[in-house]
Amino acid sequence: MREGDDVSGADRAGGRESGTQPLLLGVRHHGPGSARAVRAALDAARPNVVLIEGPPEADALIPLAADEGMRPPVALLAHAVDEPGRSAFWPLAGFSPEWVAVRWALEHGVPARFIDLPATHTLAWDRDDAGPDPADQEPGDGRGSAGEGTAEHPAGTGTGTEGAPATGSGRAGAGATTTGPAGAGPDGAGPGVRPDAAGPQAARPDGDGPEAVRPDRVGTEGVRPDSVGTEGVRPDGAGPEAARPDGAGPDTACPDGAGPEGVGADEADVRVDPLAVLAATAGYDDPERWWEDVVEHRGVAQGDAFAPFTALEEAMAALREAYADRDGERDLVREAHMRVQIRAAQREFGGGVAVVCGAWHVPALRRKTTVTADRALLKGLPKVKTDMTWVPWTHRRLSRASGYGAGIDAPGWYAHLFDVPDRPVERWLTKVAGLLRAEDRTVSSAHVIEAVRLAETLAAMRGRPLPGLSETTDAVRAVMCEGSDVPLALVHDRLVVGDVLGEVPDTAPAVPLQRDLARLQRRLRLKPEALERELELDLRKETDAGRSRLLHRLRLLGVDWGEPTASRGSTGTFRETWRLRWEPELSVRVAEAGVWGTTVLAAATAKAEADAVGAGTLAEVTALAERCLLAELTEALPGVMRVLADRAALDADVGHLAQALPALVRSLRYGDVRGTDTEALAEVAAGLAERVFVGLPPACVALDADAAEQMRRHVDAVHTAVGLLGDTLTDRHGDLRARWHGVLRVLSGRDSVPGLLRGRAVRLLLDDGRIEQGQAARLMGLALSPGTPPADAAAWIEGFVGGGGGMLLVHDERLLGLVDAWLTGVPAEAFTDVLPLLRRTFSAYEPGVRRTLGELVRRGPGKGGAVAGAVAAGAPGFAADLDRERADAVLPVVRLLLGLDDTQAGPTADTAGAAAGDELAGVA
Amino acid sequence: MSVSVEPTSVAPSRKHSAPANTGESAPAKTGETGEGQELRPHAEDAFADELAALAAHDDRPRPARWKLSPWAVATYLLGGTLPDGTVITPKYVGPRRIVEVAVTTLATDRALLLLGVPGTAKTWVSEHLAAAVSGDSTLLVQGTAGTPEEAIRYGWNYAQLLAHGPSRDALVPSPVMRAMAQGMTARVEELTRIPADVQDTLITILSEKTLPIPELGEEVQAVRGFNLIATANDRDRGVNDLSSALRRRFNTVVLPLPESPEAEVDIVSRRVEQIGRSLDLPAVPDGIDEIRRVVTVFRELRDGVTTDGRTKVKSPSGTLSTAEAISVVTNGLALAAHFGDGVLRAGDVAAGILGAVVRDPAADRVIWQEYLETVVRERDGWKDFYRACREVSA
Numbered sequence A: 001m002r003e004g005d006d007v008s009g010a011d012r013a014g015g016r017e018s019g020t021q022p023l024l025l026g027v028r029h030h031g032p033g034s035a036r037a038v039r040a041a042l043d044a045a046r047p048n049v050v051l052i053e054g055p056p057e058a059d060a061l062i063p064l065a066a067d068e069g070m071r072p073p074v075a076l077l078a079h080a081v082d083e084p085g086r087s088a089f090w091p092l093a094g095f096s097p098e099w100v101a102v103r104w105a106l107e108h109g110v111p112a113r114f115i116d117l118p119a120t121h122t123l124a125w126d127r128d129d130a131g132p133d134p135a136d137q138e139p140g141d142g143r144g145s146a147g148e149g150t151a152e153h154p155a156g157t158g159t160g161t162e163g164a165p166a167t168g169s170g171r172a173g174a175g176a177t178t179t180g181p182a183g184a185g186p187d188g189a190g191p192g193v194r195p196d197a198a199g200p201q202a203a204r205p206d207g208d209g210p211e212a213v214r215p216d217r218v219g220t221e222g223v224r225p226d227s228v229g230t231e232g233v234r235p236d237g238a239g240p241e242a243a244r245p246d247g248a249g250p251d252t253a254c255p256d257g258a259g260p261e262g263v264g265a266d267e268a269d270v271r272v273d274p275l276a277v278l279a280a281t282a283g284y285d286d287p288e289r290w291w292e293d294v295v296e297h298r299g300v301a302q303g304d305a306f307a308p309f310t311a312l313e314e315a316m317a318a319l320r321e322a323y324a325d326r327d328g329e330r331d332l333v334r335e336a337h338m339r340v341q342i343r344a345a346q347r348e349f350g351g352g353v354a355v356v357c358g359a360w361h362v363p364a365l366r367r368k369t370t371v372t373a374d375r376a377l378l379k380g381l382p383k384v385k386t387d388m389t390w391v392p393w394t395h396r397r398l399s400r401a402s403g404y405g406a407g408i409d410a411p412g413w414y415a416h417l418f419d420v421p422d423r424p425v426e427r428w429l430t431k432v433a434g435l436l437r438a439e440d441r442t443v444s445s446a447h448v449i450e451a452v453r454l455a456e457t458l459a460a461m462r463g464r465p466l467p468g469l470s471e472t473t474d475a476v477r478a479v480m481c482e483g484s485d486v487p488l489a490l491v492h493d494r495l496v497v498g499d500v501l502g503e504v505p506d507t508a509p510a511v512p513l514q515r516d517l518a519r520l521q522r523r524l525r526l527k528p529e530a531l532e533r534e535l536e537l538d539l540r541k542e543t544d545a546g547r548s549r550l551l552h553r554l555r556l557l558g559v560d561w562g563e564p565t566a567s568r569g570s571t572g573t574f575r576e577t578w579r580l581r582w583e584p585e586l587s588v589r590v591a592e593a594g595v596w597g598t599t600v601l602a603a604a605t606a607k608a609e610a611d612a613v614g615a616g617t618l619a620e621v622t623a624l625a626e627r628c629l630l631a632e633l634t635e636a637l638p639g640v641m642r643v644l645a646d647r648a649a650l651d652a653d654v655g656h657l658a659q660a661l662p663a664l665v666r667s668l669r670y671g672d673v674r675g676t677d678t679e680a681l682a683e684v685a686a687g688l689a690e691r692v693f694v695g696l697p698p699a700c701v702a703l704d705a706d707a708a709e710q711m712r713r714h715v716d717a718v719h720t721a722v723g724l725l726g727d728t729l730t731d732r733h734g735d736l737r738a739r740w741h742g743v744l745r746v747l748s749g750r751d752s753v754p755g756l757l758r759g760r761a762v763r764l765l766l767d768d769g770r771i772e773q774g775q776a777a778r779l780m781g782l783a784l785s786p787g788t789p790p791a792d793a794a795a796w797i798e799g800f801v802g803g804g805g806g807m808l809l810v811h812d813e814r815l816l817g818l819v820d821a822w823l824t825g826v827p828a829e830a831f832t833d834v835l836p837l838l839r840r841t842f843s844a845y846e847p848g849v850r851r852t853l854g855e856l857v858r859r860g861p862g863k864g865g866a867v868a869g870a871v872a873a874g875a876p877g878f879a880a881d882l883d884r885e886r887a888d889a890v891l892p893v894v895r896l897l898l899g900l901d902d903t904q905a906g907p908t909a910d911t912a913g914a915a916a917g918d919e920l921a922g923v924a
Numbered sequence B: 001m002s003v004s005v006e007p008t009s010v011a012p013s014r015k016h017s018a019p020a021n022t023g024e025s026a027p028a029k030t031g032e033t034g035e036g037q038e039l040r041p042h043a044e045d046a047f048a049d050e051l052a053a054l055a056a057h058d059d060r061p062r063p064a065r066w067k068l069s070p071w072a073v074a075t076y077l078l079g080g081t082l083p084d085g086t087v088i089t090p091k092y093v094g095p096r097r098i099v100e101v102a103v104t105t106l107a108t109d110r111a112l113l114l115l116g117v118p119g120t121a122k123t124w125v126s127e128h129l130a131a132a133v134s135g136d137s138t139l140l141v142q143g144t145a146g147t148p149e150e151a152i153r154y155g156w157n158y159a160q161l162l163a164h165g166p167s168r169d170a171l172v173p174s175p176v177m178r179a180m181a182q183g184m185t186a187r188v189e190e191l192t193r194i195p196a197d198v199q200d201t202l203i204t205i206l207s208e209k210t211l212p213i214p215e216l217g218e219e220v221q222a223v224r225g226f227n228l229i230a231t232a233n234d235r236d237r238g239v240n241d242l243s244s245a246l247r248r249r250f251n252t253v254v255l256p257l258p259e260s261p262e263a264e265v266d267i268v269s270r271r272v273e274q275i276g277r278s279l280d281l282p283a284v285p286d287g288i289d290e291i292r293r294v295v296t297v298f299r300e301l302r303d304g305v306t307t308d309g310r311t312k313v314k315s316p317s318g319t320l321s322t323a324e325a326i327s328v329v330t331n332g333l334a335l336a337a338h339f340g341d342g343v344l345r346a347g348d349v350a351a352g353i354l355g356a357v358v359r360d361p362a363a364d365r366v367i368w369q370e371y372l373e374t375v376v377r378e379r380d381g382w383k384d385f386y387r388a389c390r391e392v393s394a
Helices: A001-014 A032-045 A056-066 A097-108 A119-130 A144-157 A169-189 A195-204 A211-220 A225-231 A240-247 A253-257 A268-273 A274-281 A287-296 A307-322 A329-349 A358-368 A371-378 A411-419 A424-438 A443-462 A469-480 A485-498 A514-525 A542-556 A587-596 A600-614 A618-629 A636-650 A653-675 A679-699 A705-728 A736-749 A757-766 A771-783 A790-801 A807-809 A812-826 A828-843 A847-859 A884-898 A902-921 B046-056 B070-078 B096-106 B122-134 B158-164 B175-182 B199-209 B261-278 B287-303 B322-338 B347-355 B363-376 B383-393
Strands: A024-025 A051-052 A074-081 A083-092 A113-114 A353-358 A386-392 A531-539 A561-563 A575-580 B111-116 B140-142 B154-156 B169-175 B185-189 B210-213 B218-221 B225-235 B250-253
Touching: A001 B347, A024 A032, A024 A097, A024 A307, A024 A358, A032 A307, A032 A353, A032 A358, A032 A411, A051 A097, A051 A329, A056 A097, A056 A113, A074 A113, A074 A119, A083 A097, A083 A119, A097 A113, A097 A353, A113 A600, A195 A812, A195 B185, A253 A542, A307 A358, A329 A353, A329 A358, A329 A371, A353 A358, A386 A587, A411 A424, A411 A485, A424 A469, A424 A485, A443 A757, A443 B070, A443 B096, A469 A485, A469 B096, A469 B250, A514 A542, A514 A587, A514 A600, A531 A542, A531 B287, A542 A561, A542 A575, A542 A600, A575 A771, A587 A600, A600 A618, A618 A636, A618 A653, A636 A653, A636 A679, A653 A679, A653 A705, A679 A705, A679 A736, A679 B363, A705 A736, A705 A757, A705 A790, A736 A757, A757 A790, A771 A790, A790 A812, A790 A828, A790 B210, A807 A812, A807 A847, A807 A902, A807 B218, A812 A847, A828 A847, A884 B225, B046 B070, B046 B096, B046 B122, B070 B096, B096 B111, B096 B122, B096 B250, B111 B122, B122 B185, B122 B225, B140 B175, B169 B175, B175 B185, B175 B199, B175 B210, B175 B218, B199 B210, B199 B225, B261 B287, B261 B322, B287 B322, B287 B363, B322 B347, B347 B383, B363 B383
Parallel strands: A024 A353, A051 A113, A051 A353, B111 B225, B111 B250, B140 B185, B185 B225
Antiparallel strands: A074 A083, A074 A386, A531 A575, A561 A575, B154 B169, B210 B218
16 A cells, blocks of 8 residues: 555656656745645655755764754754864754654654755865855854844844854855855755855845845855855845745646746846745735745645645746756756665665655756766765754744844744644734733733734735734734734744744764864863963963963853953053863853854854843943953954944933943953954944933932932043043044033033032042133132032032042142131031031041141141142141252152153153152151 | 704714814815815815726625725725726825725724824825725814713704703714714724713724613614724823723724835925915925935934934934924924025024924933934034034033
């Protein structure tokens, strides 16, 4: 009976011959409709062996798919043994036809095999393409832009972002690798892997699939027929088309008709997206929707399980015929390999062979060719030693939004369609209602009922057989979300895309990240040792700088092999001291970090970007930026900076901004030391400073004592940061310091600002020489005049001379006189209120300063007060005036200390001398 | 509070009668105005040809008492070309999805709530929907803070009431009541301005589809085809938010602001020109640049991101609708014409923009300053605008 079924199945699917013809099941990758149809077809045909489009190296890994610890979505990862950055992914979701085929084979005890061109060739291919790879191995890989990182980050759950794994290769890599899979995914096959090759182009910020792909391809190889050309990259998502087409419609009558001519579509479109051609023929403007209507929304095929595949094959044959010239060279090779494998399987099993592959390939596999011709095509392919393993994947990475070109928009929706037994719309909307309720929105059953009705009516009006994702989304928006897109975004994120996280059993082979780390350790001669030791690094040396980068990157990945400690001896910024210790559990951490990428650089980059998006506060993001600089993650920096700029723009709390600024300015200076390009960083820092300037004055009103104290710290921090920043930026933001002084002036003159801050502002201006002493005295007089509440005045004094600023009072008799006069004027009942404030202010002074002040006050104000800067007579144990002779005796030493030579030191030395004299007098 | 005194029976007579609400509602057609003399004809009259052509070609199923099928209604609003070459002009330029959801909602028995900031064509869409679905857009209740319950349920003709006691003859039905009896589409404008207790009279109407008249011991039951379109402003201060019970009876469609800057500049300059003509303001030669600038500022602050998509900015509390942009530019024109040199300059619009943006003196001012310093200051060719804004903000 088996035989009979088989024959008839093959017969029908093939439509031509019976007997030994293999059963060719063309699918759309990641298509739940295809998956269901494949299962039905396999059940009906009961083949002796299932052949699947995919890298044959993974054959040994197939049994793992039956492992209990294996949960889709997962991906097959192939990587070059000695170059982990060169990698490709074949992602499989629970609703992928390939996965269904694998599971079917395992459940029925039938052998399953991958028959695509081995990864050993496809990975090597890309190396050749790459030609001169400008980027050197490890840095080579850029990671996707932040954009991707961001998008995906939320996935962050652990698996990391798509970027993570994808990254292995160049930024382009992102594009590339990603694409690879994409390409791969779709047609399952030839992962357009482009490792670092892509590197150069990395530039595409949004790195979305296909386009990303195309360009680099072009750039690098000139003509890049392979995945792109052939499978047609859909404009938005790569391979899908490939995917799609294949999947294309079973019931579609249209496709057949769809010859090229029929289709008005212009050539370019066709090449890029054959599926769009089919859809356009059927009168759909959106191929995705057409696909949904024609394939995904059909229930399991009624009756003839093979009919959909037959129809699809005819459509594809027509398409391929029309666009034969567009077949990529690589596709031809891959298809030749598949034919060879199919023949071998047929010989081995004597018929009963079922093949699951991208629909696009079906006509080619059906074509009669000679064995010799196929072998000739396969001769002399380049090779590279590769390794395969399973890695966990996520729905988010399957989705197009994460830059995974071959992705699908709505993995969560597809999984739902695949999993539910019946009434998909009702169940979906119930799920949505559950989610919204969990988020505290009131959604009743009545809402669900109305949403279902609206979705169905909409579908009817749009002439669709069943409500699709767009109808249900419209219904959810109008009925459950009150027209708002905000809760809808939540639905999209949690359900339409979904947080599903795949799992891989522990027995799966090691991830490439470990190999990359071992390679780096060898290269940098940094052995993992359990014994703790200290490592001094001089960042000016190439190897040491490399070590520092590696340690910093590992720290970002949570692998705390080294821990930075304070340097002994030198404090130069080019020195770093690390305490190294390799704990056994660090190996586990490395394995965990494997989800972020295939190389240390790529993984750290992906992790940093994900962390940036997930960071809770602005200060965290700035700290992260600092670490990115230390780890020299130049690819991650733009993404982190974008997050930083966005956070800063939306953060209404000046305190947060003020906190973030110093770290940022510090990073800027580190960047200088290490020769990193810090242009973007400087831009962001300047922008941040601007925002602080604008926001600070309004934020300084109506503060209580604690808040004022906190704000004073912010003001100090910003002052220091602006000072440093002013040194770094000269051209575009030259007036930054001047503008800061303007802000301080505003603060100092505004009555609603707490005294503490006004005093501080005046002091900072005075220190910078922006206001004269006389003016400072006037402002102090205002602040201390009788009309001011004593507590406020005391706070002003604290702000002005607090924090160890007592020397100023020692030297400026006039200011001291003002303080003294005010203090004696404080009424007795208010005195106890201001006492703690004053105590706090003056107790912070060094003992010597305190004593001098005491002496000066005891001597009484006014006596020598007329001449500022001169210490008046009267202090016990002191002469009325300086002992010029003794003071002069100090001058040579002072000159020596200050490095002033006599010729130019004239007046300066004098003042310095005088100052030093004063100081000595004070301390004596 | 005024109630129309014209006694109208609830019987499905299809004559245009004065709506029983305050004077702001659509004016009733009376014999005094000659045909074609109206300042603004109703949608169903202005586009009678298109509606007729659509009806002639419409072979799709129509819900009870609908003049057109839902598909044809959507085509009427979005525009298209019929098989015989009749061109249907687009009434609403915007996402197709919005119109489809709106029409579909009316085809189910849920009421439709159109939300949006001023100037997003809520009323326009609701009028055309009613015209296309029921062939009559005049069953209208204008919501105000003083809208009484009678405007939504029914009132009494007191002369009749006193003379003959309560009877159907003494009853003055509201537009909603008439729509229920005739299976038509009723419209409620500015629903959120109506006091909450009056709003809630709609709950029974929308859920039970019935309107009891306890005075007569009767009720009016809605016949198939009745539905209600409400419009509301979603960013207005001091509105009476819908109770959740009422809200649940509506499907909500938010009408978006113009999608592209070009479209918005186009709308603003066209309206400004119309208003300017009626105010006899002199035409301004190169005002378009200033208009573009105003629209840019409005859009950036509204969307919270600069047009190049690189910098985020905070959004102020004001709505910054297109309608406000129009008024800013019109004011600027008047300033330029009467007090300036007749050319619309940055200084003429700066004060207007400041007024539109800074609604909340504390928070909005910081937002505006920040926007000035971080975005405007560094933009090429915006120096004059920056200076002008600094001047008025100081």
